[in-house]
Amino acid sequence: MNEFVPLLDDRVHDVKKFREKIGQIPLRIIVEGTRGKSSTVRILEEMMRGLGKKTFAKVTGEETPLLIYNGVVIPLYRKNQSVFLDYETIPTILNFDIDAVVIENQAITPYTMRYLHQILKPQHVIIPNIRVDHTETLGYDLEEIVHNFVNNYRTTKAKINVYYGEPLEEIRQVVLPILKEFAERYPEKIKIHSVKIPKRLEYIPGIENYFIDSYFVESNFGIKIDEVEYIRPAGSKNFGNTINEAEYIRRAENNLKINMNSQGVRYMNLAKVNDPSSFMHVLNYVLSRTEDPVALVGYFRSDRVGRTKLFENVLSDLEKKIGPRIKQVWLAGYHSLHVHNHLSPGMQAIAHPMTEINNIDSILSYVKEHNLILVTMVNRVNPFMDELIKQLEESER
Amino acid sequence: MYLKKNELKKEEDKNLKNPFRILVVEDDPQISNLLALFIKKYGYELCGVAESGEDAIRLIETTSPDVVFIDYLLKGSMNGIDLAQWINKEFPIPFIYITAYSDDQIIERVIHTCPSALILKPFKGEEIRVAVEIIINRLSYKKQ
Numbered sequence: 241m242n243e244f245v246p247l248l249d250d251r252v253h254d255v256k257k258f259r260e261k262i263g264q265i266p267l268r269i270i271v272e273g274t275r276g277k278s279s280t281v282r283i284l285e286e287m288m289r290g291l292g293k294k295t296f297a298k299v300t301g302e303e304t305p306l307l308i309y310n311g312v313v314i315p316l317y318r319k320n321q322s323v324f325l326d327y328e329t330i331p332t333i334l335n336f337d338i339d340a341v342v343i344e345n346q347a348i349t350p351y352t353m354r355y356l357h358q359i360l361k362p363q364h365v366i367i368p369n370i371r372v373d374h375t376e377t378l379g380y381d382l383e384e385i386v387h388n389f390v391n392n393y394r395t396t397k398a399k400i401n402v403y404y405g406e407p408l409e410e411i412r413q414v415v416l417p418i419l420k421e422f423a424e425r426y427p428e429k430i431k432i433h434s435v436k437i438p439k440r441l442e443y444i445p446g447i448e449n450y451f452i453d454s455y456f457v458e459s460n461f462g463i464k465i466d467e468v469e470y471i472r473p474a475g476s477k478n479f480g481n482t483i484n485e486a487e488y489i490r491r492a493e494n495n496l497k498i499n500m501n502s503q504g505v506r507y508m509n510l511a512k513v514n515d516p517s518s519f520m521h522v523l524n525y526v527l528s529r530t531e532d533p534v535a536l537v538g539y540f541r542s543d544r545v546g547r548t549k550l551f552e553n554v555l556s557d558l559e560k561k562i563g564p565r566i567k568q569v570w571l572a573g574y575h576s577l578h579v580h581n582h583l584s585p586g587m588q589a590i591a592h593p594m595t596e597i598n599n600i601d602s603i604l605s606y607v608k609e610h611n612l613i614l615v616t617m618v619n620r621v622n623p624f625m626d627e628l629i630k631q632l633e634e635s636e637r
Numbered sequence: 638m639y640l641k642k643n644e645l646k647k648e649e650d651k652n653l654k655n656p657f658r659i660l661v662v663e664d665d666p667q668i669s670n671l672l673a674l675f676i677k678k679y680g681y682e683l684c685g686v687a688e689s690g691e692d693a694i695r696l697i698e699t700t701s702p703d704v705v706f707i708d709y710l711l712k713g714s715m716n717g718i719d720l721a722q723w724i725n726k727e728f729p730i731p732f733i734y735i736t737a738y739s740d741d742q743i744i745e746r747v748i749h750t751c752p753s754a755l756i757l758k759p760f761k762g763e764e765i766r767v768a769v770e771i772i773i774n775r776l777s778y779k780k781q
Contacts, residue, residue: 304748312760315748315752
């Protein structure tokens with residue numbers, strides 16, 4: 241089955257009821273964009289649950305899609321790659337009371353994104369950011385990609401509130417005018433809420449995930465989440481702390497810390513940071529936390545040639561932007577020799593194209609011996625990274 | 638698949654006649670008592686409570702539960718993940734983690750052991766019912 245075709249099998253008769261049921265949930269929210277969608281969904285679910293709202297959420301997850309209903313996390317172990325619908329588990333959850341549904345919209349193709357809009361008919365769309373990734377399917381450059389996101393709202397019959405929270409100014413300057421232009425042309429379809437991130441926190445990658453959610457809660461429920469420490473909703477025995485700014489920053493910094501495994505190899509796994517702007521944002525954050533030199537290792541996938549080209553440019557510019565902090569670069573996968581040939585002379589001198597799985601042991605020995613921090617990059621899902629990350633994470637300290 | 642409120646009640650009555658059997662592995666008696674209360678309230682059967690992984694293994698082998706609730710931290714030499722790995726290998730039945738940790742890294746780690754669900758503390762009875770009903774539905778799909 242084509243991985244982008246939603247699952248329609250002998251339970252197809254349930255689809256109509258599925259749409260009716262999900263369409264009856266009072267508050268329907270889609271989280272879409274490029275980076276941090278799952279995190280934004282999870283934070284919003286946590287905030288809403290803290291406010292006593294029975295919330296159903298779905299995130300794609302790194303390896304397994306997750307459903308979350310009122311604090312119950314249900315992994316979906318699926319045999320096929322159907323993206324949206326799950327006729328075994330979601331209908332069971334829809335039998336329970338639900339005040340709000342929050343679903344991550346995977347930015348894979350314009351079709352898959354629009355399909356979820358048609359199913360859910362959201363009143364709110366939260367976009368933490370839109371950056372350049374999936375260029376093969378979403379658009380050649382940032383402008384084209386944003387227009388494909390805007391197309392999600394063309395067929396809506398009810399007005400959608402769109403929240404946008406990009407902290408990187410150079411990207412915001414491109415994206416926001418396109419969103420605003422559409423909102424001005426079709427005021428009956430969308431209203432744009434531009435969420436500004438405090439300057440003092442812009443350096444933290446992913447900080448927009450928290451601020452866009454807290455803005456959403458404040459504008460829809462009149463509650464400033466940072467002023468809420470402990471909530472016991474009227475008429476409910478449920479209680480608990482909701483996430484606040486300090487807790488989010490603690491978690492974010494914990495996720496961004498440099499790890500060390502039992503062999504004494506220090507590393508940072510950025511292979512899942514698949515767009516160049518986000519990668520540079522995180523890399524700069526990591527470098528600001530240490531003065532030690534780093535080594536990079538990247539894998540290029542044959543089905544992500546657009547991403548290969550983007551990261552070729554990143555690697556070419558690194559010498560100018562970061563300079564002598566980069567000591568070694570290992571390039572693995574498809575077109576690694578091509579990428580190597582397009583690097584600046586300084587980067588070429590320290591880069592090793594055509595790196596293979598059987599070189600992993602020597603890479604780890606080298607970074608340990610030279611006290612380098614190994615940063616993985618470009619693509620996470622491939623056998624080379626599987627093996628490298630398995631070795632890095634084994635017996636992590 | 639889609640049940641109305643009165644149909645949900647009928648499902649609970651049906652559970653009373655043919656109860657779904659649940660083993661609780663939890664080292665905090667307050668939490669295990671609370672779980673026992675909810676299990677009975679919704680018409681399921683509590684077939685045992687263990688405080689350690691070692692006790693849980695003995696109870697699984699002797700009582701053959703339909704599902705096991707596992708706390709992430711346990712008494713004894715095994716933690717919740719060790720017990721889950723034993724279940725996957727030796728006695729493949731569904732299990733549900735109960736955890737106070739909601740950090741992504743912990744969730745990723747426990748998901749590698751293929752649980753049917755994770756329930757985050759603090760929880761209410763309805764969350765227990767949701768998790769168990771999902772397992773019952775999945776098992777009925779498998780039978781079909």
